[in-house]
Amino acid sequence: MITRQDCLALDAQDRLAPLREWFDIPEGWIYLDGNSLGVLPRATPGRLQQLLREEWGRDLIRSWNSAGWIDLPRRVGDKIARLIGARAGEVVAADSTSVNLYKVLMAASHIMGQDHPQRRVILSERSNFPTDLYIAESLAHERGWRLELVEAEELPAALTEEVAVLLLTHVNYRTGHMHDMAALTRAAHAAGALVVWDLAHSAGAVPVDLHGADADFAVGCGYKYLNGGPGAPAFVWVHPRHVQRFWQPLAGWMGHAEPFRFSPSYEPAPGIARYLCGTPAVIAMSALECGVDTVLAAEPLGGMAALREKSIALTSLFAELVEARCAGHGLTVVSPREPEHRGSQVCLTRAEGGYAIVQALISRQVVGDFRAGDPRMPDILRFGFTPLYTRFVDVWDAVEQLVQVMDSGQWREARFHQRAAVT
Amino acid sequence: MITRQDCLALDAQDRLAPLREWFDIPEGWIYLDGNSLGVLPRATPGRLQQLLREEWGRDLIRSWNSAGWIDLPRRVGDKIARLIGARAGEVVAADSTSVNLYKVLMAASHIMGQDHPQRRVILSERSNFPTDLYIAESLAHERGWRLELVEAEELPAALTEEVAVLLLTHVNYRTGHMHDMAALTRAAHAAGALVVWDLAHSAGAVPVDLHGADADFAVGCGYKYLNGGPGAPAFVWVHPRHVQRFWQPLAGWMGHAEPFRFSPSYEPAPGIARYLCGTPAVIAMSALECGVDTVLAAEPLGGMAALREKSIALTSLFAELVEARCAGHGLTVVSPREPEHRGSQVCLTRAEGGYAIVQALISRQVVGDFRAGDPRMPDILRFGFTPLYTRFVDVWDAVEQLVQVMDSGQWREARFHQRAAVT
Numbered sequence: 095m096i097t098r099q100d101c102l103a104l105d106a107q108d109r110l111a112p113l114r115e116w117f118d119i120p121e122g123w124i125y126l127d128g129n130s131l132g133v134l135p136r137a138t139p140g141r142l143q144q145l146l147r148e149e150w151g152r153d154l155i156r157s158w159n160s161a162g163w164i165d166l167p168r169r170v171g172d173k174i175a176r177l178i179g180a181r182a183g184e185v186v187a188a189d190s191t192s193v194n195l196y197k198v199l200m201a202a203s204h205i206m207g208q209d210h211p212q213r214r215v216i217l218s219e220r221s222n223f224p225t226d227l228y229i230a231e232s233l234a235h236e237r238g239w240r241l242e243l244v245e246a247e248e249l250p251a252a253l254t255e256e257v258a259v260l261l262l263t264h265v266n267y268r269t270g271h272m273h274d275m276a277a278l279t280r281a282a283h284a285a286g287a288l289v290v291w292d293l294a295h296s297a298g299a300v301p302v303d304l305h306g307a308d309a310d311f312a313v314g315c316g317y318k319y320l321n322g323g324p325g326a327p328a329f330v331w332v333h334p335r336h337v338q339r340f341w342q343p344l345a346g347w348m349g350h351a352e353p354f355r356f357s358p359s360y361e362p363a364p365g366i367a368r369y370l371c372g373t374p375a376v377i378a379m380s381a382l383e384c385g386v387d388t389v390l391a392a393e394p395l396g397g398m399a400a401l402r403e404k405s406i407a408l409t410s411l412f413a414e415l416v417e418a419r420c421a422g423h424g425l426t427v428v429s430p431r432e433p434e435h436r437g438s439q440v441c442l443t444r445a446e447g448g449y450a451i452v453q454a455l456i457s458r459q460v461v462g463d464f465r466a467g468d469p470r471m472p473d474i475l476r477f478g479f480t481p482l483y484t485r486f487v488d489v490w491d492a493v494e495q496l497v498q499v500m501d502s503g504q505w506r507e508a509r510f511h512q513r514a515a516v517t
Numbered sequence: 518m519i520t521r522q523d524c525l526a527l528d529a530q531d532r533l534a535p536l537r538e539w540f541d542i543p544e545g546w547i548y549l550d551g552n553s554l555g556v557l558p559r560a561t562p563g564r565l566q567q568l569l570r571e572e573w574g575r576d577l578i579r580s581w582n583s584a585g586w587i588d589l590p591r592r593v594g595d596k597i598a599r600l601i602g603a604r605a606g607e608v609v610a611a612d613s614t615s616v617n618l619y620k621v622l623m624a625a626s627h628i629m630g631q632d633h634p635q636r637r638v639i640l641s642e643r644s645n646f647p648t649d650l651y652i653a654e655s656l657a658h659e660r661g662w663r664l665e666l667v668e669a670e671e672l673p674a675a676l677t678e679e680v681a682v683l684l685l686t687h688v689n690y691r692t693g694h695m696h697d698m699a700a701l702t703r704a705a706h707a708a709g710a711l712v713v714w715d716l717a718h719s720a721g722a723v724p725v726d727l728h729g730a731d732a733d734f735a736v737g738c739g740y741k742y743l744n745g746g747p748g749a750p751a752f753v754w755v756h757p758r759h760v761q762r763f764w765q766p767l768a769g770w771m772g773h774a775e776p777f778r779f780s781p782s783y784e785p786a787p788g789i790a791r792y793l794c795g796t797p798a799v800i801a802m803s804a805l806e807c808g809v810d811t812v813l814a815a816e817p818l819g820g821m822a823a824l825r826e827k828s829i830a831l832t833s834l835f836a837e838l839v840e841a842r843c844a845g846h847g848l849t850v851v852s853p854r855e856p857e858h859r860g861s862q863v864c865l866t867r868a869e870g871g872y873a874i875v876q877a878l879i880s881r882q883v884v885g886d887f888r889a890g891d892p893r894m895p896d897i898l899r900f901g902f903t904p905l906y907t908r909f910v911d912v913w914d915a916v917e918q919l920v921q922v923m924d925s926g927q928w929r930e931a932r933f934h935q936r937a938a939v940t
Contacts, residue, residue: 118570118574131577134573138569139566139569142800143566146557146562147562150747154546154550154884155553158939159937159938159939163748163939190769190798192769192771192795193612221781224770225769225795228768229767235764235766243781323569324586324800325796325799328795341658343656343659344616344655346616347648349651350651353647354940356888357647358647358650358666360650371613372613372614372616374747375750375798461577463578466779516587
């Protein structure tokens with residue numbers, strides 16, 4: 095059985111260990127919730143002070159040119175492109191994941207409306223992240239289409255000749271299950287459908303190769319593994335074969351071919367810039383850039399492949415330790431065992447007390463989160479492992495605290511059962 | 518003729534003068550571009566440091582509850598409501614002006630589609646801000662409607678029985694012309710149309726009374742007179758009589774009745790919260806809150822009415838001084854003479870050299886901006902007067918620099934004719 099000493103040895107050998115220095119992690123805390131909100135990069139406060147005091151405060155409106163504010167969506171997009179198998183000029187950072195999803199679903203639905211008007215179904219997974227389903231539901235309503243939800247294993251059979259768009263999140267937010275992007279994209283294309291991938295739990299967490307998978311559209315989140323800060327701008331990618339075909343409906347001035355011509359009629363910019371809408375969120379986008387830079391800092395150390403290797407080691411270790419040391423406490427690992435089917439998180443379930451166990455862990459400075467189940471899905475205790483800043487000893491210490499919470503029955507205390515507004 | 522000494526005396530008597538202390542204005546500069554980007558509030562850098570280091574860096578995910586992040590869109594919305602004649606609970610801060618405009622235009626078009634399906638025209642002004650026209654054009658395309666553009670004086674006659682929605686910007690971004698919101702809303706209602714007001718150049722600049730005017734929908738911008746910082750979140754208001762009627766299509770999880778139930782099907786939140794979409798931009802929204810607070814700081818000093826009185830005095834003084842002191846240089850005031858038809862800006866035009874004149878002024882630390890004309894509209898030299906921080910002596914000094922630029926012919930120097938990417 096692995097010991098705490100072994101974990102310390104693993105950390106000492108870890109060539110990615112220096113990346114932890116890129117972050118300000120609160121002393122004494124073990125933070126396993128980077129899949130919900132990444133930690134603060136050390137560079138961000140200084141960068142924002144410079145932005146506020148010099149670029150905004152001192153240089154004011156000139157900074158649109160002199161500080162390159164106007165290029166931020168493309169500059170940050172190009173950086174994100176390096177993490178997801180896209181090329182420079184194919185990604186922009188903008189708006190929220192939900193808004194970007196609307197843009198690409200509209201584009202996909204219009205392309206299919208032209209090419210295959212009899213296809214009017216968006217197919218997705220019932221356990222997809224709700225906002226993805228809401229946006230798809232709204233769009234289906236708007237266009238007289240239908241949203242069909244199935245379980246993951248039913249997807250191949252559900253790819254009928256009615257399906258226009260397959261909409262999937264690459265790594266499931268609840269279970270950490272990771273789809274085979276290349277295989278599902280192939281299956282969808284073979285069935286005549288387009289594919290939209292939500293990379294919210296993938297970008298910066300697992301290697302993604304959008305061109306390798308021949309994907310059609312992708313969106314993703316800036317505040318999880320990209321460490322862009324709470325509510326950071328999101329990103330959007332469209333395959334070059336589609337990008338010129340449609341004028342997405344959020345046709346704001348920043349997506350215009352010449353925004354500063356102030357022409358009264360819309361002419362979409364060539365390429366991905368037409369997926370921009372309003373004025374770029376300069377402050378938020380600058381924080382996002384600092385976050386993306388923390389992931390790019392891994393490039394000289396092996397990049398996403400090296401991060402993935404460490405992530406698998408961390409998640410495997412956590413699952414093994416929980417099973418070995420919490421046996422008899424009714425905790426079950428619900429994330430896939432096979433690393434190739436698992437993102438950078440491990441989820442547990444328990445018939446009762448999941449919320450309180452997470453709260454008891456937080457009281458011991460170990461942060462995960464809880465997602466309530468329903469008749470169809472079990473409660474989830476969710477633990478994310480960001481390889482940029484999570485150490486092997488953190489995994490050991492987190493499990494040690496879990497063992498103590500369970501062995502002592504501490505989680506039964508009333509104080510751990512009070513629900514907060516945001517869970 | 519008024520003298521610089523008189524202007525200093527006016528400043529000494531100005532009961533709003535202390536509000537300038539709320540801002541960090543670069544020493545020696547006269548900034549007359551707050552209609553494009555408001556200046557940095559003194560509180561913002563400290564507030565963002567606290568947000569970054571304590572709320573994000575130290576407390577991480579808990580801050581959604583403990584720091585009230587989840588309430589930001591409503592809390593900031595309630596503050597903005599006080600400036601625009603809306604009530605608490607009727608406004609949210611979210612997304613960009615363009616995105617919010619899409620939401621309300623969709624809502625208005627669906628309501629009219631139900632009530633008066635034969636009305637399929639969005640009527641607007643040809644010189645409306647382009648992004649408003651692009652979004653309207655896109656929506657018209659999407660819904661099989663038509664966008665009709667007329668000159669301001671043609672609006673009443675153009676309100677035919679085909680018109681579903683009248684879309685107007687309250688204060689024109691080029692000329693500073695201010696519509697009579699109450700009269701035009703009455704006319705539109707009498708003609709059977711709904712009205713959407715864009716308050717981008719109004720909120721924080723001129724008194725707005727949405728309920729008094731009986732308006733239907735409004736959107737507005739956070740980074741101009743609200744001083745929220747570059748690309749700040751925007752806001753959206755919907756009259757209570759409409760808000761429950763339609764589920765706007767950007768149906769993201771933050772607009773759900775119970776976002777943290779993670780239900781697979783959408784159920785819109787009651788009230789204006791259904792106009793939220795993705796995760797709130799916490800960093801950007803916190804900067805916006807500091808900006809809105811600078812305008813609310815005027816409340817004990819007479820609020821928007823007092824700000825308006827000073828704004829009229831500043832803009833009138835500028836127009837008079839330009840006409841008196843730059844006579845013979847071909848500069849014409851194109852903003853309305855009557856203060857009641859003018860926002861908080863004064864625009865000049867000149868047959869040639871407008872861009873270079875603005876650049877020459879900037880080289881003399883007087884910041885306005887330039888908007889190129891077209892065969893239909895003249896070039897514009899634009900000067901915004903934010904009463905929160907603009908002094909009477911700034912007006913005098915700005916005109917003095919303009920006099921020198923014109924008298925010396927300095928603007929003819931080649932260096933002032935080089936165009937920047939963002940104008």
